Amino acid sequence: MTSSFQPLTSQAEFQARIAALWVFPIKSCAGISLQQAVLTSTGLAYDRAWMVVDSEGEMVTQRELPRMALVQPELVQANGRVSELVLRAHGMAALHLAIAAEATASPCPVRVWNDEVPAFDMGPAVAQWLTDFLGSSLGSLRLVRFDANHQRLSSSQWTQGELAFNQFSDGFPVLVASTASLDELNTRLQAKGEATVDMRRFRANVVLGDSDAPHAQAVLPHDEDRIGTVTIHTQPDGQREFVQLKPVKPCPRCPIPNIDPDSAQTHPAVNDALQAYRQDPRVNGALTFGMNCIPTAGVGHVLRVGQRVSADWTF
Template identity: 30%
Template sequence: MSALYVVKEIYIYPIKSLAGISCKSALAEEMGFENDRRWMLINTENLHVTQREYPVMSQFYPQISDGKISISFEDHKHEFSIDEHLPNKIETNVWDDKSDVFEVNETTSKWFSDRLGFECKLVKILKNGDRKHESSKSKEIFNVSLADGYPYLLVGTESLDFLNEKLDEKITVKRFRPNIVISTKIAHEEDDFKDFRIGEVEFRNIKPCGRCIMVNNDPQKAIVKKEPLKTLSKYRNVNNSVLFGTNIVSLNSGTIHVDDEVVF
């Protein structure tokens, strides 16, 4: 008899708001998967920039190999070392959370500035504890990377299938930028998960994820439409927050793989 809940897909997003990378396995750490949202772009006011303002960011495709991150955008390519950064600390915020980051290098910042058409810097968070996030629900404080709020986003397959039944133009799970996609039988049942284990790693569900206009950006075309947020808001609006997927944290470090069973 096959397991009811199985990992179907794993994603990391090395640079906040750029395209993700599909993985067969990933090392889970307190801050999130290894190399997941450890980098982000900031403007001249040291504020982070995302697809919300610049949908074209979805067209930048990263890859990781031999200790380097390479970025492809249209016919342009650039790469930098995972470990490199300049010595001067920059104080920035990810929403309400203060974070210490460091510019990768001036050449990389100029490459992104030239492609995007405005001055920006690529920065990196170096270590656990350089950004802390307080849960609005549990009031716990978590060490996180540069993700919007929590280290991991979990989505069940049936949640997407249920939504797609209502949409004229079907979408993929990439709209929601999950870290872990698992097979489910009931739409949004992942909202009610508590503690569970995948492979070597114990996870805890914190709260369902409120979604923003960014899910309306078609990542393959960088075109913002009205869906799926319009349809989701009709049946997933809770206290003026449109929910899809759930925010989770890891309780220990370890590796998870596609096809791992989810154990409760």
Template identity: 30%
Template sequence: MTVTDTGGLRLTGLRRYPVKSCRGEDLDVATVEPWGLTGDRRWMVVDPSGEAVTAREANRLVLITPSITDSGLLLSAPDIEDLDVDRPASGPLVEVKIWDDRLLARAADPVAGDWFSGVIGRSLRLVYLDDPRRRPVNPAYGAADDTVSLADAYPLLLATEESLTQLNTWIAEGPRSADGPLPMTRFRPNLIVRGEDAFAEDTWRRVRVGEVVFRVVKLCDRCVLTTIDPVTATRTKEPLVSLARHRRWDGKTWFAVNLVPEAPYGSGVPEAPYGAGVPEALYGSVRVGDQVEVLETR
């Protein structure tokens, strides 16, 4: 969807990532749940011990395109036949590890693990987080009842077009200019916003996007995943070189902000059935073109 510039802050892009570290899907509208957009990062690739495998070490994961279907996923990748994977509604729960978090997830059909193993070249399994209420966010920044799916740390990530433009200007002026300009997909945000000064989002504390209010819990520190070209899976030095020159403090580099959703307009949160019977709190929907309002700054 093309967004006409009518002034003010607007939501210009909306993306979800069905499988952690794989390619994302562009959406026109999405439902917001307590742990992120519906369908966002509910699947994850793990090694035989259950530890998360991401594109940081398995770069070719960014070449895999997962699409959500009524029954589960359709997986596509270069030089291999597509695979339909059913969402596991029952079957074994296995312990998985993502960073410092250990939790239970449903094991997908072993055929899916074999498919990923063929693409990546090592032994892998695919798991599905049937109940995202199992994983709390970091209590240092979130509330006691905040939860997250299989995203790195928080339910949603927001980035602005103006901040990317400024970053690409720094890249063009720097020693690694051939690496740029970079697309927004390098940073894997869920919400893309236009209409403010570059890095104004650093100061936001609460924002409303369409009918949903979000807390901005912290800036996002960036890692080597941003150096992987999502089209070719090759590595570059940017954006970390330029971020280190202009956006480095506390020993880290920073781009975009992490969000936790609140109930729409402070109202009660309805519940509806979801997936394998997990009660689902629906916080409302966001749509490309929605007005974005900064409610509170820090």
């Protein structure tokens, strides 16, 4: 098996910039590319704040319904604040939901993985919309919003006892990946005669690219695996404001990266390629891509594409 880890470079410090920011308002539906996003204690604002559930309140993802990839949420602003969640899909009328709808919504318990958490049912109109588009193979589908008063903890085994919260994400508040890692995968896919893919397959929140600082070395594939706490410099040099994200767990990959986000068709090429070089001993040989991180400083600050990123190497 080819090793998944590259040798460390000689540079004293990892340097990068934010190349892209993504939020996925509805778990397992399409994401939204942003130029800036507020960091909250549960990740980027509005990330995985909603989830599709079946009639029993169990989470539903692309694993069961690949067509979820074709549901495109939009966050609409009014007077500088997000006021609406809009759902769009081919052949469907746009559905508008007021962000404050949970004030009059029915509370309901739902399950995300092994966690039962309180949520708010977004009502029959969106339930019918989802069921019409995604089908009734799982019965009537519902959209729920996470109850922000509830604290859903990330695994203390991986956070080493640090408290970290998330909403409907798989288990950690922020996922970090790099353009270099994607480029490496695409090189391997092309060598096998397969089509290249984009970062939507991996549903990362913060995507790192090469730094534009003088003499900075290029980010290498999966450098994000080998760095300690990431400092994002949210203000120009000379102003000591920053966000810090601590990598805590490599992100194991299920079959979702095999699903084309534009067609919802499944083809095994991505995971087949990862199988050759991304079996990660830190998670019992699972295929990994990206690092799950927790915020340790800077909650409330704004992340922007282009911001400078630095970190120390870990060994």
